[in-house]
Amino acid sequence: MSNAAFDSATQPVAQPTPIPLRELLPWVVFGGLLLLLALYFVGAEQGATSLVPGMYVHEFVHDGRHLLGFPCH
Numbered sequence: 001m002s003n004a005a006f007d008s009a010t011q012p013v014a015q016p017t018p019i020p021l022r023e024l025l026p027w028v029v030f031g032g033l034l035l036l037l038a039l040y041f042v043g044a045e046q047g048a049t050s051l052v053p054g055m056y057v058h059e060f061v062h063d064g065r066h067l068l069g070f071p072c073h
Helices: 021-043 056-060 062-067
Strands: none
Touching: 021 062, 056 062
């Protein structure tokens, strides 16, 4: 039995294709906006700056707020 069938020099090698920045940029901006929105709700959605009436959002993100070091009471 020949080792030629297992020779890595004859195997095609897959080359990664670079993603153009023009295609990647909208997704980066979208992800950044989502992260800023999440940061607002975790860090500032309470009291006088609250956009949502009541304490529902505050209670929902309460543990995450303390985990990230935001004071709330």
